[in-house]
Amino acid sequence: MSQTAWLSKELSSGKILCQACAQACKLDDGEYGICGVRRVEDGELKLLVYGLAAAVNVDPVEKKPMFHFLPKSRAFSVGTVGCNLSCKFCQNHEISQYSKENNHKIAGHELPPEQIVALAIENKCDSIAYTYNEPIVFFEYTYDTAKLAHEKGIKNIYVTSGYETKKAIDLLQPYIDGMNIDIKSFSDEFYKEICGARLKPVLEAVKYAHEKGIWVEITTLLISGKNDSDEEIRSIARFIADLDTSIPWHLSAFHPMYKMLDVERTPESTLLRAYKIGQEEGLKYLYVGNIDNEDHESTYCPSCKTRVIDRSGNIGQFVTNELDAEGTCPKCGYKLEGVWK
Incomplete structure (x- = not known):
């Protein structure tokens, strides 16, 4: 499946900039990003693995x-x-x-x-x-x-x-x-x-x-x-x-x-x-x-x-x-950092 990769923008040069990751690929029509799964088709960046x-x-x-x-x-x-x-x-x-x-x-x-x-x-x-x-x-x-x-x-x-x-x-x-x-x-x-x-x-x-x-x-x-x-x-x-x-x-x-x-x-x-x-x-x-x-x-x-x-x-x-739903130590009451619930 392919779907528009909307985290992108068109540059004044006509290239499409992928804004998802720090590789910041600037792509012409038909070119793939470094990831191999984001490609420009008809002037629009597509995510080829959507779904x-x-x-x-x-x-x-x-x-x-x-x-x-x-x-x-x-x-x-x-x-x-x-x-x-x-x-x-x-x-x-x-x-x-x-x-x-x-x-x-x-x-x-x-x-x-x-x-x-x-x-x-x-x-x-x-x-x-x-x-x-x-x-x-x-x-x-x-x-x-x-x-x-x-x-x-x-x-x-x-x-x-x-x-x-x-x-x-x-x-x-x-x-x-x-x-x-x-x-x-x-x-x-x-x-x-x-x-x-x-x-x-x-x-x-x-x-x-x-x-x-x-x-x-x-x-x-x-x-x-x-x-x-x-x-x-x-x-x-x-x-x-x-x-x-x-x-x-x-x-x-x-x-x-x-x-x-x-x-x-x-x-x-x-x-x-x-x-x-x-x-x-x-x-x-x-x-x-x-x-x-x-x-x-x-x-x-x-x-x-x-x-x-x-x-x-x-x-x-x-x-x-042994922690409770708040991440509390049962012995001393210290609240450990984390996502507990």
Whole structure:
């Protein structure tokens, strides 16, 4: 399906500017954006994957990962083909890079916004997560779905690389309740060489989403020899802490994938080192991911250090939440930051 990608504008040159993401593609008739799913046709930008889902699942919200957002609840998860980045380590490259690697072919099955919301309700999901590929490339599809979901009392989550424009965040803000944003590195060179992007727009998006009152959690995939030095880890931790020490930081282990099959899996010791650095920089909520470590996947009250959310097994498999609907610690009364109801 194709529909007008209305987050765009015509320039005096006659080109069409896509205003969804920081790639800011300026396109002539017949040209595709970097994402591979936004194309100018007859002087109008079209979203080629509107209503076409390439991946659909019912997941624990912890799998997004969102650890301070309706714990133990279900998220109806949906994604399309296409991505505005080209990360060499992408775990979902089969769909994210599909259109670019298959001569701009589009794949997916019809799933309009109304049906997504209906399925979320049917599957007793408290939220809808736009995930698997980069949701900003199918912005109009996510916007229409999120607006309908909010009318039905369902929350919305963006799982994103953080390349949204301020204009896109402004439009999403009334309907997107949470975002898990990747900070893949604190090196612009890393972003350019490995992801086909830049660092600055990501940091700006993180700051702006937080300013707009959207609940933000950060994920960093630590890759041996690429972004795992003490200096770089500390720089990310300091950036988050300067913004808000209450922002959860997920530290995930890399495993060989896509175009980085020659890089070893991240050892647990690297994640625990990063966890310690995050603590030193004053972050309240730190988590390790892609390894089995219950002690470092659970949530502790920042005030009395009581374990208030216990997580074990596969992500979201076993979750015990001791907090009340306000996020209050049962032992000391501290209100933990997050979206609890």
